[in-house]
Amino acid sequence: MHHTLSVLVENSPGVLARVAGLFSRRGFNIESLAVGPTERDDRSRITLRVDCSQHSIGQVVKQLYKLINVLKVNELTADDAIERELMIVRVTAQPADRADLIRLGEVFGARVCDVGPTSLMFECLEHPDKLHAFEEILKPYGVKELVRTGRVALRKSTPERTRSGRMRVLA
Amino acid sequence: MSATNPIPARPDTPRVAVRTGSMTGAEAIIRCLEAEGVDICWGIPGGAILPLYDAWARVEHSVRHILVRHEQGAGHMAQGYARATGKVGVCIGTSGPGATNLVTPVADAFLDSTPLIVITGQVPTHLIGSDAFQEADTTGIFMPITKHSYLITDVRDIPRVFREAFHIARTGRPGPVLVDIPKDLANATFDFSYPEEIDLPGYRPTQTGHPLQVQSAAEAIARARRPVLYVGGGVLNADACTELHAFAEAVGIPVVTTLMAKGAFPDSHPLCLGLPGMHGSKFANWAMNRADLLVTIGARFDDRVTGKLDAFAPGAKVIHMDIDPAEIDKNRKADVPIVGELRQVLPALTVAYLDLRAEDRIASKREWKDQVEEWRFKHPFRYRRVGPLKTQFVMERFRDLLADRDVIWTTGVGQHQMWAAQWLKVEKPRHFITSGGLGTMGFGVPAAIGAQMAYPDKTVINIDGDGCFQMTMQELATAVSYDVPAIHAILNNGWLGMVRQWQQLFHGERYSETLLRNDLPDYVKLAESFGALGLRAETEADVDRVIMEAVESRRPCVIDFRVDHEEKVYPMVPAGAGSSEMIDEPWDNDWVEDGV
Structure with a gap:
C-alpha cells in the first residue's frame, strides 16, 4: 500500500538527513522524495511517497512527528490533493x-x-x-x-x- | 470523574541566574550549564574542546568537572547520575575519537530514555568537511541515536541551543541531546544572555491523557476478571511511582515490573510479581499470558518481555499509557491508548476507577488473585546450593545483609544482571540502574560511579560480570582519584556467561570464543594497583565477610566472587519463542502442568 505524505519541516540544517535517516533506520521504504522551499523562508516541504506494506502508515507518521524539526505531517489521497x-x-x-x-x-x-x-x-x-x-x-x-x-x-x-x-x- | 488533575509537569527545572554580557562561546557554555542547574559533569579534554576546558580553569563557576579515563565512562557516569537523580546528566568529549567513544552510552541512553546533554568539540568551522585531524561527522553519527542534535554554526546560537537541548532532553520521553561545537566558535566572543522562552513549534509533548480514554480504561479494568499491571521504565522517567503505588493499591491487582521498572514498585509489596519476560518468573509470565487485560504503564512491549508477539498474552485486551505516541500500536495493538504524563494520567485513572467501585461496578478479581498467588507460592525462583559458589547465593546474601541500608544497585549485562533482577529486592525508585534496551556490557562500573557521585552517602553496589568489568575497568582510576566508594562486585565465572549459556542450549555446546579465564587478570591485585580495596570470595563461607568488609570500608572496592561457570539463568523463554515454551533446570520441571 502506497501513501503520499506531505511533511512541513523547519528549514534547518540536516533536516532532510533526519527524515531520510529515520526511514532507513526504521526500515520504512521511500518510493520517492521531493523537497523544496515553501511560502515561508523558514519552512520546507518534503513530499514522500511511502510503501507501507511492512509498517502501518500511522507508525510512520508518529515517528516523523518525533523529529523536533517536523512541524506537520499530512497524508494526502488522490482525491483531496x-x-x-x-x-x-x-x-x-x-x-x-x-x-x-x-x-x-x-x-x-x-x-x-x-x-x-x-x-x-x-x-x-x-x-x-x-x-x-x-x-x-x-x-x-x-x-x-x-x-x-x-x-x-x-x-x-x-x-x-x-x-x-x-x-x-x-x- | 475529575478530568482536571493538577498537572504535573515534570519540572523544567527552575533556571539559575548567571553572569551575562560579553564572553567567549566556551564561557557561555559553562554559563548555560549553570543556568540549567548542572552541578557536575564528566569528560575528557582534547584539541577541539580545549577552549571549553580553558574556560573551566579561567572563569569562576559552580560546575564540577570529573576527569574520566575513557569517554564511554563519562557517558555512563552521566547516565548513572541521571538515572539515580532524575536530573539531566552532562558529558563532554572532544571531536573525532572523543565523540565516537560516546556513541555507546548515547545509544544506551536513547534506548533507555535517559536525559543526557552530550557536548562535543568539533574542528574549526573552516575545516569542517576537509577530513581534518580528529574530524568526524559527529551530528551525522549521532542522528539516529539521539532525541535531537545540534551543530553550532553561529556563536550567538549557543544560549538558545542549550536552552532547547535541556528542555528536549528532560521533557516528554526523555533522551540524549547532542551539541557539537566547532573550536573557532568556542573561542569567539559575543554578548551572552540566557533565554527564558523556548520556541520549538515542532516539539509539544502531550501532557494530559484524554478523559474519555481514561474513563474507558477504568471501565475495562472494572470489567476485567484477570487484569495485570504491566509497568515499565516510563514510570520512573515520569517520576510517577507514588501515583503508581496509589493506583495499584486502589485496584489491587498483580503488578509486573520490567527490568527497567525494578524499584518503581516495591519488590516486597504483596502485589509485586517482579520481572517478566525472557528470564522472568513463571508467575509473572503466566500472569501476563493468562491475563484478560494488560494495564500497560510506561512500557513498550519489548521483545525481551513479550517473546513471540503473536503468542504474547493472547487473550488480553491492552490499555497502553505512554508519553510517546509512537509506542502506541508499535508492537502490540492497544485497545485503549492513553498518551500523556503518567503523573496526570494515573491519578485520573485512579479516581475514575474508585468512582466505579463506589457504584459497585467492579467484577471480582478474587479468583485470579488467588490463582496468581498460588503460582507465586509454588514456583519461586530456585537454585541448588551444590558444587561451586553460586551467583544466586551471593545475590541473596547482598539482599539480606544490606536489607536495612539504602543501596543503589547498578549492573553490567548478562547472567549476573538477570540474577540481580531476580534475587535482589529493590524497594525504592531509581535504586536499580541497569542497561536494558541496548544491553551494554561495561555499563555497571561507570554507572555506579555516577550514581555514587550523585549520592555520596548512600551505598552503591555494581553487580558486574568479569567480561563486563573488563570493558570499563579503567574507570577505577576515576573512582580512586575522586574517592568514590562504590563497590564493584564481580561475579567472576571466567566466561562470557550468557553467551556461553546460549551456546550450551542452542549451539550444541560449542563454546566458541567465550572463555575468559577467572584468574586473568587477578582482580584483587588489579584493584590494589589502582589503589582500591581488592577482596575475594571463593566459597559460601567467604561471602558475608567480604560484603561487610567492602561496605564498611567506604573505599573504592572490587570483590572477586569466584562463581560456578556451569550455572545457567532459569527460567528462560528462548528468543523468539512464546512463554509457553519456557525452559528450566531438569530438576525444576515439575511445573509444566501449571504452565500456560
Whole structure:
C-alpha cells in the first residue's frame, strides 16, 4: 500500500538527513522524495511517497512527528490533493518518427525541449500516473535517458467528495 | 470523574541566574550549564574542546568537572547520575575519537530514555568537511541515536541551543541531546544572555491523557476478571511511582515490573510479581499470558518481555499509557491508548476507577488473585546450593545483609544482571540502574560511579560480570582519584556467561570464543594497583565477610566472587519463542502442568 505524505519541516540544517535517516533506520521504504522551499523562508516541504506494506502508515507518521524539526505531517489521497511530477526524457527519434512523437507528446501535454539528429527530448509536468503512461508509450521508440523529480503534492482547498469512492480524480 | 488533575509537569527545572554580557562561546557554555542547574559533569579534554576546558580553569563557576579515563565512562557516569537523580546528566568529549567513544552510552541512553546533554568539540568551522585531524561527522553519527542534535554554526546560537537541548532532553520521553561545537566558535566572543522562552513549534509533548480514554480504561479494568499491571521504565522517567503505588493499591491487582521498572514498585509489596519476560518468573509470565487485560504503564512491549508477539498474552485486551505516541500500536495493538504524563494520567485513572467501585461496578478479581498467588507460592525462583559458589547465593546474601541500608544497585549485562533482577529486592525508585534496551556490557562500573557521585552517602553496589568489568575497568582510576566508594562486585565465572549459556542450549555446546579465564587478570591485585580495596570470595563461607568488609570500608572496592561457570539463568523463554515454551533446570520441571 502506497501513501503520499506531505511533511512541513523547519528549514534547518540536516533536516532532510533526519527524515531520510529515520526511514532507513526504521526500515520504512521511500518510493520517492521531493523537497523544496515553501511560502515561508523558514519552512520546507518534503513530499514522500511511502510503501507501507511492512509498517502501518500511522507508525510512520508518529515517528516523523518525533523529529523536533517536523512541524506537520499530512497524508494526502488522490482525491483531496493535487499531485504533480516533472519528467524529462530523451527518446530515439529518427527523422521519420519525429512528427509522430511530437503529436504523441501533445496528447500528454509534453513539450519538446531539445532536438538532436536522432533524438528528441520532452519535458512533461503531470500526475505521476500519466507520466508513467507517457513513458510506456515512448518505450517502443527507444527511451535513451529519463529522469523524474519525485512527486510533489498539495491539498486542494475544497476537497472533492467522492461518491462511495467511485469517482476518481485524474489530474 | 475529575478530568482536571493538577498537572504535573515534570519540572523544567527552575533556571539559575548567571553572569551575562560579553564572553567567549566556551564561557557561555559553562554559563548555560549553570543556568540549567548542572552541578557536575564528566569528560575528557582534547584539541577541539580545549577552549571549553580553558574556560573551566579561567572563569569562576559552580560546575564540577570529573576527569574520566575513557569517554564511554563519562557517558555512563552521566547516565548513572541521571538515572539515580532524575536530573539531566552532562558529558563532554572532544571531536573525532572523543565523540565516537560516546556513541555507546548515547545509544544506551536513547534506548533507555535517559536525559543526557552530550557536548562535543568539533574542528574549526573552516575545516569542517576537509577530513581534518580528529574530524568526524559527529551530528551525522549521532542522528539516529539521539532525541535531537545540534551543530553550532553561529556563536550567538549557543544560549538558545542549550536552552532547547535541556528542555528536549528532560521533557516528554526523555533522551540524549547532542551539541557539537566547532573550536573557532568556542573561542569567539559575543554578548551572552540566557533565554527564558523556548520556541520549538515542532516539539509539544502531550501532557494530559484524554478523559474519555481514561474513563474507558477504568471501565475495562472494572470489567476485567484477570487484569495485570504491566509497568515499565516510563514510570520512573515520569517520576510517577507514588501515583503508581496509589493506583495499584486502589485496584489491587498483580503488578509486573520490567527490568527497567525494578524499584518503581516495591519488590516486597504483596502485589509485586517482579520481572517478566525472557528470564522472568513463571508467575509473572503466566500472569501476563493468562491475563484478560494488560494495564500497560510506561512500557513498550519489548521483545525481551513479550517473546513471540503473536503468542504474547493472547487473550488480553491492552490499555497502553505512554508519553510517546509512537509506542502506541508499535508492537502490540492497544485497545485503549492513553498518551500523556503518567503523573496526570494515573491519578485520573485512579479516581475514575474508585468512582466505579463506589457504584459497585467492579467484577471480582478474587479468583485470579488467588490463582496468581498460588503460582507465586509454588514456583519461586530456585537454585541448588551444590558444587561451586553460586551467583544466586551471593545475590541473596547482598539482599539480606544490606536489607536495612539504602543501596543503589547498578549492573553490567548478562547472567549476573538477570540474577540481580531476580534475587535482589529493590524497594525504592531509581535504586536499580541497569542497561536494558541496548544491553551494554561495561555499563555497571561507570554507572555506579555516577550514581555514587550523585549520592555520596548512600551505598552503591555494581553487580558486574568479569567480561563486563573488563570493558570499563579503567574507570577505577576515576573512582580512586575522586574517592568514590562504590563497590564493584564481580561475579567472576571466567566466561562470557550468557553467551556461553546460549551456546550450551542452542549451539550444541560449542563454546566458541567465550572463555575468559577467572584468574586473568587477578582482580584483587588489579584493584590494589589502582589503589582500591581488592577482596575475594571463593566459597559460601567467604561471602558475608567480604560484603561487610567492602561496605564498611567506604573505599573504592572490587570483590572477586569466584562463581560456578556451569550455572545457567532459569527460567528462560528462548528468543523468539512464546512463554509457553519456557525452559528450566531438569530438576525444576515439575511445573509444566501449571504452565500456560
